[in-house]
Amino acid sequence: MRLALAYLILLMLAGCGAHDPVGPVRFANSPPVWKVNDRIDTAKAPKAIPFLRGFYHFTSFYLRATRGLWLERDRRAVGTNSFDEVPDSTWFTNRIGVREVKPEEILRGPGSKEAPDKHLPWTIQSAKEGGTAIGFVVTDARGVKFVLKFDQKHAPEIETGANIVGQRLLWAIGYNVPEDHVVYFTRQDLRLAKDAYIKLDGDKKPIDAAYVDKQLAKVSVGADGRIRGNASVFIAGKPLGGAPRLGVRRDDPNDTIPHQLRRDQRGQASLFAWLSHTDIKEDNTFDAFQKDPRDPDVEYVVHYLIDFGNAFGTQSKVRHRHYPDYQYEVDLKEWGKSIVSLGLQRQPWEGRVDPELPGIGLYSAEMFDPGTWKANTFAQLPLLYADRIDQFWGAKLAMRFSRVQIEAAVEAARYTNARSKKYLVDTIVARQRIVGAYWFARTNPIDEVRFDGGQLCFVDLALRHQLVTTQTTFAVQSFDRQGRSLEARKGVAAAANGNTCVTPTWAAGGARYTIVNVESSRGMPGTLIHLALDPATQQPRVIGIYRQ
């Protein structure tokens, strides 16, 4: 008994830690880093990692079952700069909100190539490897190589449309994605390479026209005989498989931050919830060992997201799955509730309404709850480990899209039904606002922190986007570097558009390092803004932001 008690006490002590009201984080008196150099030449290509589907998913359960027993503490994301933003890297390039992203740019998408259906005929080189969808590896008349995938016969436009809309939006946010196009062609536009093959059990076997016809008989064909497909241009470089969900690639010297701690990975959680991109797994990421576009002698790994064809509720129509967004494929917690209640417990996905529109999946703003959103599985651990700060970062990026920009992404999908297009835009916008409202209510949503005429100014994103209409007051209090209070808390009313400016009380001495705690009257933990004088100009500047 005594031994058991001692054991328990030791365990409790192991979980305890100290708490500092202003926090332990201090920043260097320097501007934030907006670009990291993870493009250092790598002499030898890292080893390709095969995706082992069963092993991957089973290991997810193993990790989940044992994680608590390793006493792992929840860790904040890293890979951020002093402003709590993600600098440009081989993983992420800040686009929307940082520079102007014109709707035409979103419509065109990444890459510089024209859509392959402007360069017919096509030559089938092989059947697609991996995944369950029907597809071919094809070259167009220019010699551009791409993967050609289709919509299933019973679900026209759904997968190809979802893939393009997801791809365009995630690219505009900042992720690397392949160059994808919706294409239309006829059977007569297809040729077969002399050595065209399919790989079965590791062996190459020739394919013929009859094989192609048999495969095309399973896909959606328009009334005019045209076949709609998704052409995904081959990513340049040597394929290395997906980005490991845990740790780093040990043979990649540029890969230094464990992936489960990367903000740009964890922050995907709120973005994917917005887009209902539920088919998230290592296999839908892609690392390529590429030559630097400006110096072909320099090679390094670039990290991509691929395959968004299951986003926007597609799986409900294509694979008849009702639970994505609400329940994992194997969700022991929800199963347990059902069993205990003999099935009377209302399933979280019950009551979903199908818009019943051509090309549109079970994607709606009704019942959408970003806080309980679930992907197909919990296997992609960076998303599972995402905290509200990561989710806030993602929500902030989502909120940067205007309706016109979203319309451009939907237009790129070449939907044939105008009502479907409008519904999808309306729903993306509605879910965007739900995501913003949810995470902006859980992390103090002040942003664009800067000095303006000696005043410390910032904007409340929830007010700017009219996600809340309540009068908001900020309680502001300054501290010195040691965390000693410099003044009593003072209240500052926010303008209706969210813009707020305060005159900070500065600490004495040296660079006058000062920490200003800004708390919203809407009741969220405060944001600590670290200030100092620029040593070169003696002008005040923001040197760090720490969201609590």
Next chain:
Amino acid sequence: MRVVGRGLLFIPRLPLELVFQPVRGVFYVQDRYNAAGVVAAWFTTEDKRIAIFPTALVETGFGLNVGVRASFKNMLGAGERLNLRAGFGGRFRTIAEAKLTLGEKEKTPVSVGVLGRLEARDQDRFFGYGNGDTVDAPGMLIDPTTDATAVDTRYSVKTSRIVPFVRARLPGNVALLASAAITRDRTDNNVNANQLQIDEVYDISRLPGFGKRDALYAELEASWDTRRPANRFDGQGMRGAGHLVSVFGGRYEGLADNTINFYRGGFDLQQFVALTQGPRALEFRVFAEAVTGPRDEIPFLELPRLGGQRLLRGYNIDRFRDKVAAVGQVGYLFSLSRYVAMTIFADVGRVYADVDALTWRDQRVGFGTALEIYSSTGMVARAEIAGSADGSVFAYLSLDPVFDTRARTDRR
């Protein structure tokens, strides 16, 4: 402190690691090296038309059955399929089977086939006739045709059977199945001396059909089957809507020394009712089967039986047998996901000495719950716990469909 905590938590972590790591290893080997595919390739031709597999199956209470299965597909270019099977041990002491079908897998309107089977089972159960409670063996032999005392005894049977069949699928989910079986049965005492032998309890000289028996049985079954998932989100085979109306009738003709003739008839009615838009459904089923002819002449193997996994669950297989059997079932199904569902069920039924003896009294009640696993094409496994008002409890793990689709003439 965290390091100390981790060290202490090694104790509860150890059993988890011992369970998880070997399974992870299996997954790794399978995914990395396609182990199952490599092994399967040893037993199949490259075009997959010929496959020969060793089999091993452990059945609780019956032991290990090992054997071999072979299939030959489209060897004559007519879409035909020949399946061969041989096994030893377990429920079957020996079994050898050959089945030739044409058109069955192709879902053509008409399929035909013929099956030949030799089997020796040595652990079949006999509880006498009627609806009696199970008791310990009395001191004197029981005449099962006049005394409903039920004792759990075993006997063995050797059967050889040839079954030709024709199945026709008509419009509107209607199907006709015509089949016939030429059968030779040899029943005897159980070979396992540790189990209670049938002749230690029952007067086998009074048991019709005990010993040698040759017969022809021909049957026509008509069914109207609209059973289906309640919505597109439920897995295939997860029935939540529709109905089955099945009626069957057949004629038994004794061959050689066997001069017994009689008719068999019955029906199977099932209705599935989706309760909500969500994954909940009720299942109602009424099944009845009867044979004509003198009760003391119809071979005991041919009498309708209740008990086991399909009819009057919660009771031993073949627990009740008599000229008439009737069962009502009600079930409640709720799905946990597209691939997993649970059912709670109750069965009520009994056997009767004749149609004249039908009564609501002395019904037997079984109940239980089952976890069902589905693939994208149908049910793949069912784990069931069933009990009865009489106190019996059974657990089953079934890797074949719960709803038997074989011709009645092909069943034991």
